[in-house]
Amino acid sequence: MSLSTIKQFIDYLQSASTAQQFLQQTYEKQNMDEADTYSYQNSYRFLYYLEHGHTFYQTAAQSPMTVQPILLFYGMVHLIKACLLTQRPTYPENTTVLAHGVSTRKRKKQDYSFLQDEVKVQQKGLFPYFSQYLFDVDHVNMEKRNMEQLLASIPEMTEMFYFLRKNPSLIDIGEGKRGVYIFPEEVLDQYHLTENAFLSRLKKDIGEVSLEKRGGEFLISLEKPISSLSKGPFLFHQIKSTYFFPAKRHYYHTYDEVMIHYLLLYNLSMICRYETEWWGDLIHTKANEDYPFIKQFLAITTVKVPFLLGEFLFKQK
Structure with missing residues (x-):
């Protein structure tokens, strides 16, 4: 919108x-x-x-x-x-x-x-x-x-946290065309979760999802489209018109x-x-x-x- x-x-x-x-x-x-x-x-x-x-x-x-x-x-x-x-x-x-x-x-x-x-x-x-x-x-x-x-x-604050902590608080996972979002494999390491455990967590919070590996990243497909009303863990960046996801479990939320x-x-x-x-x-x-x-x-x-x-x-x- x-x-x-x-x-x-x-x-x-x-x-x-x-x-x-x-x-x-x-x-x-x-x-x-x-x-x-x-x-x-x-x-x-x-x-x-x-x-x-x-x-x-x-x-x-x-x-x-x-x-x-x-x-x-x-x-x-x-x-x-x-x-x-x-x-x-x-x-x-x-x-x-x-x-x-x-x-x-x-x-x-x-x-x-x-x-x-x-x-x-x-x-x-x-x-x-x-x-x-x-x-x-x-x-x-x-x-x-x-x-x-x-x-x-807040997605628009991501660069500020990179300057301060040398690590981003959120990662850009794309526009979500056709309900597909791109995640680096390192996310699983940051969350200390297996693929199945990570998917289970997402299913609990946002509904049915599926995962497909591709090189050093994996694609997560959502059954229902995400709204740009910006609710965690998929947060909307107003300027870039893309979605961001918490880089570490410390920042994960559904608010x-x-x-x-x-x-x-x-x-x-x-x-x-x-x-x-x-x-x-x-x-x-x-x-x-x-x-x-x-x-x-x-x-x-x-x-x-x-x-x-x-x-x-x-x-x-």
């Missing part, structure tokens, strides 16, 4: 009538009761979530790095809420789902490193809620996540990439607001590797999250 198509579709939804029609069609496809009533009740809320979300993103793109994490995080939250209305017409059902659903350390240590920081997923709140209802992912498997691991799961951006932006927005001295020093002194990684991530997420969530909405049509 092209970025221009997604943008035009979001523009198409920028009226009460088109928003209402879209919601009604979406609810009817899911066989919901009172689809007509809910679509009228939610049309303006849906419209304003989209409008406010994209306004935050547009403002962030024109703002200094100092305030970008706050603008991007709340822009993302508004777009997520718009997506939730397509699946949960009574959202929010209660006040517990209004919390962020994630927490960070209250005070940063003296030798604090963002790459080594962690966030903790809470039992209730927006993060576990949208993970379940938008992406069918159970938050229990993500109780604590490290920032470096999260950043390493939707939107979830990863949410956790990173939440932590950065909290740092931006409450750790202003560290944040100011980072931006002005550029003292360690945190700076280029954060700067690169902010540039990527500004474009990619509206694309991914826009495609989520488009696929409901």
Whole structure:
């Protein structure tokens, strides 16, 4: 799906009538009761979530790095809420789902490193809620996540990790034409798995697959095509339009990439607001590797999250 198509579709939804029609069609496809009533009740809320979300993103793109994490995080939250209305017409059902659903350390240590920081997923709140209802992912498997691991799961960050670690965090496995992806044989060594065990793991997470050897690589064929919504372990590189796969088992996961951006932006927005001295020093002194990684991530997420969530909405049509 092209970025221009997604943008035009979001523009198409920028009226009460088109928003209402879209919601009604979406609810009817899911066989919901009172689809007509809910679509009228939610049309303006849906419209304003989209409008406010994209306004935050547009403002962030024109703002200094100092305030970008706050603008991007709340822009993302508004777009997520718009997506939730397509699946949960009574959202929010209660006040517990209004919390962020994630927490960070209250005070940063003296030798604090963002790459080594962690966030903790809470039992209730927006993060576990949208993970379940938008992406069918159970938050229990993500109780604590490290920032470096999260950043390493974003395909557009792969080169940065190669510069830092001399090894890529993800490998390019191709466009997936006819559902076929190309893997180097070394992947099995990195995962410490036999061919059969590797295939079993993939079957468990993504469905039926088959393997064919060819020289120093093997071809993996998927029965069902992968969506560019970018869900691990097959992650979509927006610029190259190819799919990436975790190079090591340490990076392997089955989370939707939107979830990863949410956790990173939440932590950065909290740092931006409450750790202003560290944040100011980072931006002005550029003292360690945190700076280029954060700067690169902010540039990527500004474009990619509206694309991914826009495609989520488009696929409901």
